Amino acid sequence: MNPTTLIKTLFLLVALSLVAAAPAEAQRGRRGQQEAKKEQLFPNATREERSQKAAPRMQRDMAKLMKAYEEEKFSEVVSVGESVGNNKSAGAYEKSWAYQLIGIAKAELNDYPGAIEAYRKSLEANGLDNNAHFQIMLQLGQLQYQEDKFDDALATLDRVLSETRKEDPQTLALKGGILYQTERYDEAATVLKRAIELDGGAHDNWVQMLLASYINAEKFDQATALGEELLAKKPDDARLLFNVATMYAQNDQYDKATGLLETGRGRGLLDEKGYRQLYALYSNMEGHEAKAIDVINDGLGKNILKPGVDIYTALGQAYYFSDQIPQAIDAYQKGVPLATDGEMALNLSRLLSNEERYAESRKMAQDALAKGIRRPGDAWVIIGRAEHGLGNRAGLIAAYREAAKFPETKQTAEEWLKKNAGR
Numbered sequence: 375m376n377p378t379t380l381i382k383t384l385f386l387l388v389a390l391s392l393v394a395a396a397p398a399e400a401q402r403g404r405r406g407q408q409e410a411k412k413e414q415l416f417p418n419a420t421r422e423e424r425s426q427k428a429a430p431r432m433q434r435d436m437a438k439l440m441k442a443y444e445e446e447k448f449s450e451v452v453s454v455g456e457s458v459g460n461n462k463s464a465g466a467y468e469k470s471w472a473y474q475l476i477g478i479a480k481a482e483l484n485d486y487p488g489a490i491e492a493y494r495k496s497l498e499a500n501g502l503d504n505n506a507h508f509q510i511m512l513q514l515g516q517l518q519y520q521e522d523k524f525d526d527a528l529a530t531l532d533r534v535l536s537e538t539r540k541e542d543p544q545t546l547a548l549k550g551g552i553l554y555q556t557e558r559y560d561e562a563a564t565v566l567k568r569a570i571e572l573d574g575g576a577h578d579n580w581v582q583m584l585l586a587s588y589i590n591a592e593k594f595d596q597a598t599a600l601g602e603e604l605l606a607k608k609p610d611d612a613r614l615l616f617n618v619a620t621m622y623a624q625n626d627q628y629d630k631a632t633g634l635l636e637t638g639r640g641r642g643l644l645d646e647k648g649y650r651q652l653y654a655l656y657s658n659m660e661g662h663e664a665k666a667i668d669v670i671n672d673g674l675g676k677n678i679l680k681p682g683v684d685i686y687t688a689l690g691q692a693y694y695f696s697d698q699i700p701q702a703i704d705a706y707q708k709g710v711p712l713a714t715d716g717e718m719a720l721n722l723s724r725l726l727s728n729e730e731r732y733a734e735s736r737k738m739a740q741d742a743l744a745k746g747i748r749r750p751g752d753a754w755v756i757i758g759r760a761e762h763g764l765g766n767r768a769g770l771i772a773a774y775r776e777a778a779k780f781p782e783t784k785q786t787a788e789e790w791l792k793k794n795a796g797r
Contacts, residue, residue, distance in 0.1 A: 418539040451479035466501030543573035559591035612643040649673040663696040716742030736760035751783030
């Protein structure tokens with residue numbers, strides 16, 4: 375399993391599930407601010423509430439700013455907002471409110487560093503009520519994440535959690551995603567687990583991220599337990615089935631791994647990757663060659679497995695180790711034309727040599743040399759054996775003289791030549 379690509383996608387989903395960019399107060403105007411105060415989103419916050427009354431002499435400028443915002447004239451929002459923020463008559467409320475709208479406008483203009491700075495100024499002015507103040511802080515954390523300022527984002531989210539004294543699942547999920555992104559998998563798992571508990575498991579992407587956190591932290595027992603729980607709820611989830619089977623295999627629970635994959639095969643849930651995992655597991659389990667053969671032939675028959683050197687090598691080995699030599703030779707013969715080098719032809723030449731099919735063995739060894747192999751001396755030794763079997767002593771000596779030129783067979787070939795060819 376390769377969790378890296380999966381988690382990157384899931385992490386983006388977590389970020390997108392955070393609260394909307396613009397706090398409700400700014401979207402609805404000052405009347406909305408009065409309505410929002412009826413519902414305290416952060417009733418246990420350590421921060422004292424702030425008065426939301428604007429100074430009379432600032433109301434005209436603020437009305438102009440709100441009009442630009444409502445008309446989505448974002449460049450004008452920035453210029454008017456900065457004018458409000460720099461006005462000597464502006465108090466904490468007016469400055470916080472102006473920089474809040476500047477932050478929204480700059481984000482709309484794709485100026486994310488500028489939006490981050492504006493939100494910081496809004497928070498520093500410290501003039502909005504708790505609902506707006508902490509929602510701005512949340513948006514700041516999200517923007518810091520989007521700009522790859524992971525340490526800053528974590529510090530901002532920790533501040534939100536601490537100052538609001540509220541375990542908000544969305545905030546925890548974003549924090550968990552950032553911890554995962556920075557490869558702090560143990561911490562990510564702890565935070566994500568709590569987010570899921572508070573949320574009631576409504577977000578599948580959070581659960582998938584928790585599963586990946588366990589896997590990357592090498593907490594396979596927890597990962598397996600979570601995977602089994604998820605699979606019980608979604609037995610037809612092919613990707614989940616594959617992942618749980620992978621975790622069984624990583625825990626050396628091969629019978630469970632193959633059993634689950636066989637269940638998936640029987641229900642038509644396995645793709646090429648699943649078939650490959652299943653036959654590979656069988657190939658590494660003593661006495662399960664027949665099952666490996668069945669899986670490979672089934673996959674080929676259904677066109678799920680594509681003919682290739684690796685497939686026919688695995689099939690040939692399974693036949694060979696189950697003493698089905700003709701079938702093993704047939705599998706290698708199918709793979710040889712697909713190979714880009716001579717390694718498979720060399721293996722086939724060995725099999726043919728063992729079966730005393732010397733002319734075919736010699737031909738395959740010669741083909742292997744022509745295509746290129748890692749150990750050419752081995753091919754010359756096989757050619758020598760074939761020449762011996764065919765009664766061609768001169769060909770045998772010539773082959774061993776070639777074998778003596780390569781380090782892998784130099785000593786053996788020279789000793790034979792010295793003893794048998796007067797060398």
